[in-house]
Amino acid sequence: MTNPPPAFGMAQLFGAGGARRVWGLVYRHIALYRRSPIRVVELMYWPILQMVVWGFVTAYLAGVQNNVASVAAGVLLGGVLLWEAALRSQMGFSISFLEEIWSRNLGHLFVSPLRPGELVAGLMAMSVIRTLVGVVPAMVLAWLLYAFNILTLGPLLVLFFASLLLMGWAVALGVVSLVLRYGAGAEAMAWSILMGITPFAAVFYPVSVLPGWLQPVAYALPASHVFEGMRGVLVHGTAEWGHLAAAYGLNLLWLAGMSWVFLRQFQAARVKGALLNIGE
Amino acid sequence: MQSVMPPALLVETLTKRYAADGPPAVDALSFALAPGETLGLLGGNGAGKTTTIAMLLGLLVPSAGRIVALGHDMATDRFDALRRMNFSSPYxxxxxxxxxxxxxxxxxxxxxxxxxxxxxxxxxxxxxxxxxxxxxxxxxxxxxxxxxxxxxxxxxxPDLLLLDEPTASLDPDTGDWVRTALERYRAATGCAILLASHNMAEVERLCGQVVMLKQGRAVDRGSPAELLAKYGRADLEEVFLDIARDRQRVEAPA
Known part of the structure; x- marks a missing residue:
């Protein structure tokens, strides 16, 4: 008799004592960063570099053009800082998973009582930590060097920031699924996949700039609504609640879809034996 | 009335095919491991030991068959079993x-x-x-x-310990130290141990029963003493070679 394919229920995702197991995974990564300070520097390096480059662009535009351009330049800097939140969120999740492959530790994790949902929760927690460590110094420097205060977005900043974190997790679940499917050969996606979305995410320009046929693609991304909302606050001083609601609605859809893909791929890897040699 | 202790690990007709039309990596393997007992899983490279251990740990889904570890069906309830299990491998x-x-x-x-x-x-x-x-x-x-x-x-x-070549690449002194530690832990806790090893002296010392695997199938089984008697050999290494090379069994003297 052949066994039916394994099914997933809530008990397979989370269980009693799950919070401690999630903490065990987070503790493992915090210990890694304590022992390897250069990794902390690397977390801050790119967000700060991006902010400095776009800060000079901002200063140039503000210096040679009129006040409207100055506002537009501020929008550019806001876009850079918020987009870094999405990038760091996605990388924080994906690279924390890859760290387990690189240290050949994945086998130990998958034969421990850590459930798939708890693994994802631990990676999300690491994603938040890595994003804050990476992006907050860049935000502070933007204020010190270029007098750009992202906090002018007000309480909406928290909602924009959280929405981009959620989108980063949805993309990261896709990246981890690709790694489970194709092995270490798919690692590069952890760095490149969100860069490829940048042109359609309306980070630096409104969706209306895009060709008509491309606009529905942009509006299917939560980030586009976040950046339209950001421009609404910075340029017009209005809170675009419709865009914010659309961003969260799309995030729910993307997270649900990517979670399903991840769980399917995880089970497929258990059937095919891919978890035995995932680092190869 | 004497109570019968349930096995720490029950494996029934366990089968794994990596491809639907390919040969089985593990073929209808069955055994039971009682609490406090150590079972050796022996076989050459590619005999199916690692695949079997991966299935016992839930890392790999069997194509057919059933695993019950510490009273939990690994197909539906593996995380409750995994809390009371553990694993070690130098790999x-x-x-x-x-x-x-x-x-x-x-x-x-x-x-x-x-x-x-x-x-x-x-x-x-x-x-x-x-x-x-x-x-x-x-x-x-x-x-x-x-x-x-x-x-x-x-x-x-753990109440159930799975060990994949725990003393591979160790010097004899350290290897002996590890074996002694395992014996001490088993005696103190009643833990059941499943051991995959290529070190036949280790298997003879630690294991109460042995399952010999070849091309995914259990081709023989018994206690080390029973196998030595059955094959008329002085040590398990010779028994291993008899099975691996399909050599004729030597009849034990009456």
Whole structure:
């Protein structure tokens, strides 16, 4: 008799004592960063570099053009800082998973009582930590060097920031699924996949700039609504609640879809034996 | 009335095919392992030992058959069993940048160990880890790494321990030290141990019963003494070679 394919229920995702197991995974990564300070520097390096480059662009535009351009330049800097939140969120999740492959530790994790949902929760927690460590110094420097205060977005900043974190997790679940499917050969996606979305995410320009046929693609991304909302606050001083609601609605859809893909791929890897040699 | 103790591990017609039309990597394997007993899984490279262990740990889904570990069906209830199981293999590393203590803390949290600091202190004393408890795992010698791996495997005081070549590449002194530690732990806790090894002397010393695998099938089984008598050999290595090379059995003298 052949066994039916394994099914997933809530008990397979989370269980009693799950919070401690999630903490065990987070503790493992915090210990890694304590022992390897250069990794902390690397977390801050790119967000700060991006902010400095776009800060000079901002200063140039503000210096040679009129006040409207100055506002537009501020929008550019806001876009850079918020987009870094999405990038760091996605990388924080994906690279924390890859760290387990690189240290050949994945086998130990998958034969421990850590459930798939708890693994994802631990990676999300690491994603938040890595994003804050990476992006907050860049935000502070933007204020010190270029007098750009992202906090002018007000309480909406928290909602924009959280929405981009959620989108980063949805993309990261896709990246981890690709790694489970194709092995270490798919690692590069952890760095490149969100860069490829940048042109359609309306980070630096409104969706209306895009060709008509491309606009529905942009509006299917939560980030586009976040950046339209950001421009609404910075340029017009209005809170675009419709865009914010659309961003969260799309995030729910993307997270649900990517979670399903991840769980399917995880089970497929258990059937095919891919978890035995995932680092190869 | 005498109560019958349920097996710590029950394996029934376990089968794994990686491709639907390919040969089975494990073919209708069945055995039972009682609490306090050690079972040796022997076979050449590619005989199906690693695939079997991966299925027992839930890392790999069987194509057919059933595994019941510590009373839990691994197909539906594996996480409750995994809390009381553990595993050690020299082929799966611990994070090498983390110290030994940090590694043990990580796995103590994952396995929900109560009184974790006390447990780590006890393991450090038992496995003589004190000198390098705060050193990164990647800076340890092979023997030290083996002791740490064993400490990790026992951090949750498992009732079922799966060991894949636990003394591979160790010098005889360290290998003997590991075997003695395993015997001590089994005697103290009644833990059931499944051991995959190519070290026949180790198997003879530790195992009460042995399953001989070849091309995924159990081709013979019994206690080491029974197998030696059956094949008329002086040691298990000769029995292993008889099976691996399809040599004629030597009839034992009457």
């Amino acid at each position: 799966i590393a611990l994070p090498h940048r983390l110290s030994v203590r940090e590694n043990l803390r990580v796995y103590g949290h994952l396995y929900g160990v109560a009184g974790l600091d006390r447990r780590i202190a006890a393991l450090a004393e038992e496995f003589q880890l004190g000198d390098f408890l705060d050193r990164p795992a990647g800076q340890l010698s092979a023997g030290q790494k083996t002791r740490v791996a064993l400490a990790k495997a026992l951090v949750n005081t």
